Amino acid sequence: MKAPLALWAIRVALFAGAVTALAFLPRLLGTFRASQFALVAIYFVALLGLNVLTGYNGQISLGHGAFMAIGGYTTAILMSDQGLELAGHTFASDMRDIYTIPIAGLVAGAAGIAFGIPALRLSGLYLALATFAVAVALPSVLKKAETLTGGSSGINLFGVPRLTGLGVETTVLGHTISFNDWLYYLSWTVAVVLFAAAWLLLQGRFGRALRAIRDSELAAAASGVSLATYKTLAFGISAFYAGVAGSLFAVHTTFVNPDTFPITLSIFLLVGVVVGGLGSLSTLVFGAAFIVFLPDVAQRISKSPGAPAMIYAAVLIAAMFVLPTGVGGLVRRFVSPLTTRLYTRS
Amino acid sequence: MKARLISCVCVTAITVVAGAQARPDRGAADPGVTASTITIGGTVPLTGVAAAYASVGRGADAYFKYVNARGGVNGRKIEYKFLDDAYNPANTVQETRKLVQEEKVFAIFNSLGTEHNLAIRPFLNASKVPQVFAASGATTFGADYKQYPWTIGYLPSYVAEGVIYGKHLLKTRPGARVAVVYQNDDYGKDLIAGLKKGLGSSGKIVAQEGYEVTSTDVSSQISKLKSSGAKILLIAATPAHAIRAYIAVNKIGWKPQIVINQVAAATNTMKIAALSSGKVAEGSISINFLKDPADPRWRNDKGGKLYRQIFKQYGSGDVNDVYNVYAMAAAHTLVGALKRAGKTPTRDGLIKALTTLNETNNPFILPGIKVSTKPNDRFPIKQAQLQQWKQGRWVPFGPILNARG
Numbered sequence: 001m002k003a004p005l006a007l008w009a010i011r012v013a014l015f016a017g018a019v020t021a022l023a024f025l026p027r028l029l030g031t032f033r034a035s036q037f038a039l040v041a042i043y044f045v046a047l048l049g050l051n052v053l054t055g056y057n058g059q060i061s062l063g064h065g066a067f068m069a070i071g072g073y074t075t076a077i078l079m080s081d082q083g084l085e086l087a088g089h090t091f092a093s094d095m096r097d098i099y100t101i102p103i104a105g106l107v108a109g110a111a112g113i114a115f116g117i118p119a120l121r122l123s124g125l126y127l128a129l130a131t132f133a134v135a136v137a138l139p140s141v142l143k144k145a146e147t148l149t150g151g152s153s154g155i156n157l158f159g160v161p162r163l164t165g166l167g168v169e170t171t172v173l174g175h176t177i178s179f180n181d182w183l184y185y186l187s188w189t190v191a192v193v194l195f196a197a198a199w200l201l202l203q204g205r206f207g208r209a210l211r212a213i214r215d216s217e218l219a220a221a222a223s224g225v226s227l228a229t230y231k232t233l234a235f236g237i238s239a240f241y242a243g244v245a246g247s248l249f250a251v252h253t254t255f256v257n258p259d260t261f262p263i264t265l266s267i268f269l270l271v272g273v274v275v276g277g278l279g280s281l282s283t284l285v286f287g288a289a290f291i292v293f294l295p296d297v298a299q300r301i302s303k304s305p306g307a308p309a310m311i312y313a314a315v316l317i318a319a320m321f322v323l324p325t326g327v328g329g330l331v332r333r334f335v336s337p338l339t340t341r342l343y344t345r346s
Numbered sequence: 347m348k349a350r351l352i353s354c355v356c357v358t359a360i361t362v363v364a365g366a367q368a369r370p371d372r373g374a375a376d377p378g379v380t381a382s383t384i385t386i387g388g389t390v391p392l393t394g395v396a397a398a399y400a401s402v403g404r405g406a407d408a409y410f411k412y413v414n415a416r417g418g419v420n421g422r423k424i425e426y427k428f429l430d431d432a433y434n435p436a437n438t439v440q441e442t443r444k445l446v447q448e449e450k451v452f453a454i455f456n457s458l459g460t461e462h463n464l465a466i467r468p469f470l471n472a473s474k475v476p477q478v479f480a481a482s483g484a485t486t487f488g489a490d491y492k493q494y495p496w497t498i499g500y501l502p503s504y505v506a507e508g509v510i511y512g513k514h515l516l517k518t519r520p521g522a523r524v525a526v527v528y529q530n531d532d533y534g535k536d537l538i539a540g541l542k543k544g545l546g547s548s549g550k551i552v553a554q555e556g557y558e559v560t561s562t563d564v565s566s567q568i569s570k571l572k573s574s575g576a577k578i579l580l581i582a583a584t585p586a587h588a589i590r591a592y593i594a595v596n597k598i599g600w601k602p603q604i605v606i607n608q609v610a611a612a613t614n615t616m617k618i619a620a621l622s623s624g625k626v627a628e629g630s631i632s633i634n635f636l637k638d639p640a641d642p643r644w645r646n647d648k649g650g651k652l653y654r655q656i657f658k659q660y661g662s663g664d665v666n667d668v669y670n671v672y673a674m675a676a677a678h679t680l681v682g683a684l685k686r687a688g689k690t691p692t693r694d695g696l697i698k699a700l701t702t703l704n705e706t707n708n709p710f711i712l713p714g715i716k717v718s719t720k721p722n723d724r725f726p727i728k729q730a731q732l733q734q735w736k737q738g739r740w741v742p743f744g745p746i747l748n749a750r751g
Contacts (some may be wrong), residue, residue, distance in 0.1 A: 143531075158472065255435060255436070312393075
């Protein structure tokens with residue numbers, strides 16, 4: 001069933017409206033808020049990737065923080081002076097932050113495919129545990145490769161020559177904007193592009209194949225869908241998104257060390273996907289906002305011993321009671337009865 | 347006519363320019379300082395693996411409230427905003443940005459953790475915001491002031507702490523074979539480096555096993571260390587992992603002399619460790635420079651009483667938590683420095699005051715230990731005393747020792 005023209009018009013209008021709102025939001029926000037909303041965009045990218053894997057393909061990952069770490073470290077190593085040698089070229093802080101973003105995505109994507117192949121033999125909880133193991137092991141690996149990663153002290157990018165505006169302020173198209181505003185526009189541009197890409201990708205044959213595998217592997221295979229190809233690709237794409245998010249995260253934080261990508265990050269990402277809605281894309285923004293703002297709100301309510309963690313947990317439980325299918329499920333429930341009327345009866 | 351118009355415009359322009367210059371320069375007051383307040387901020391873990399350190403924020407908050415109730419600093423009340431970073435340096439960066447850019451704090455005070463303070467140091471120095479009393483014993487916060495003039499630490503350095511243990515072991519157990527379980531980061535490695543230095547050539551570290559902050563178990567490390575045949579075990583860990591180490595030692599029936607680093611030697615931590623590990627904890631050795639609230643010596647002491655009074659009025663949590671005392675000691679030193687940072691305190695003035703400290707009467711610090719700095723010496727606390735865990739409490743022994751560098 002093809003979507004009618006009216007529905008397309010609504011979609012395009014919503015998308016254009018959202019992009020316009022995003023473009024002008026920093027004017028209303030303070031400079032710090034802009035950096036916080038940039039973080040929402042970064043988590044949004046990571047959640048898009050995770051949802052391709054978990055929401056659309058049914059493979060649970062408890063280790064996406066590790067792919068973010070790979071992306072973040074790729075950017076940090078390329079931008080700074082870690083003495084990385086590749087094909088006879090020594091990288092000595094000669095790559096600008098924005099050029100490292102696609103590279104970080106590709107490196108993480110390759111890691112994702114590499115992990116996706118053995119993961120074919122695992123499913124459900126076993127896959128979740130295997131991915132979890134990656135997230136647990138990665139900090140130790142990063143500490144071992146001290147010459148490249150800076151060990152536990154990590155890599156500080158603040159003031160590095162190839163960081164846009166040295167982390168203070170920069171000039172874009174003749175306008176001088178603060179580093180925070182720059183982060184905002186950079187992150188949201190990447191997020192909007194990757195959102196559109198994910199949407200287009202999942203519309204067609206590819207998305208159908210992923211969903212078919214999620215719903216029944218046996219039926220999908222019987223219909224001629226190659227399980228190995230699609231499942232591995234889903235892992236690769238998902239890791240690519242996580243890598244881009246990690247790269248943006250490194251630029252945003254101007255600092256990476258093993259503790260900046262803890263196991264809890266992977267868990268938070270899963271929480272974000274569930275809150276945003278498994279199997280929907282645009283509503284993942286709410287999942288991302290949830291990850292960024294809830295700890296903030298929790299400690300604003302109370303700082304007494306144990307309180308912030310308890311408030312966080314209580315809100316999460318409440319959210320799952322009220323929105324068992326996430327924000328995406330809620331939107332579907334209210335919007336689809338309205339939009340189905342746009343389809344002509346046949 | 348035209349000439350008159352031009353001259354008229356010129357005069358107006360000159361007046362405007364001159365007026366702009368003659369206007370009292372309001373920009374002179376640094377951010378965070380108003381006629382009635384000084385706003386400072388910092389990060390501490392209120393949640394997560396290191397939440398035991400939350401009282402480092404709460405204790406300082408209590409002390410500032412006490413000072414405010416008595417008129418504040420030169421008539422200004424101190425507003426202390428401490429935010430949770432869950433012991434994740436990425437959060438430390440974000441929360442610190444918030445404090446500097448949104449809350450417009452005058453200075454960052456008492457932010458906790460080695461990597462966490464390293465992460466924010468370039469940003470704070472570029473923004474010329476004082477990074478006051480970074481709660482970490484990493485040597486770099488005191489030593490690298492030429493590159494980072496806006497940063498100063500507080501604790502005795504971890505290297506110095508390691509040296510004290512090494513020298514003590516050398517004296518009491520010559521030829522000692524030492525095993526170390528340590529947090530696998532710069533802090534753990536600093537302590538080991540100090541221990542090596544203190545042991546010199548006669549003692550020996552026969553085995554060392556690191557653990558990750560995020561891990562929840564150290565028993566495999568402990569059993570490996572036991573098999574090394576060492577008779578002494580240094581636990582270079584934060585509280586939760588230190589307790590696990592004690593439990594693991596007891597479980598496998600090992601009976602080493604335990605040396606526990608100062609950051610995990612709070613009495614309440616030790617009590618839990620002792621309760622859950624039989625007799626293993628008895629006789630443990632550590633250092634201290636604070637008036638431990640659990641130590642009966644300070645019950646009738648002026649400083650001890652002051653601590654209890656402030657805690658009762660403004661504090662929360664466990665009164666015997668020594669991190670409250672640590673926080674109050676640092677807050678006390680800061681208040682003293684703020685008083686000397688100018689009638690309207692400036693960031694520049696604060697750094698000057700912080701690098702000329704000479705505090706001999708900090709009520710929360712052991713008598714005989716001075717809090718002092720010079721422009722070329724940025725280690726405020728350079729002394730400590732050894733102590734031994736006996737029947738549920740720490741008993742100090744020996745003289746006040748040098749813990750420089």
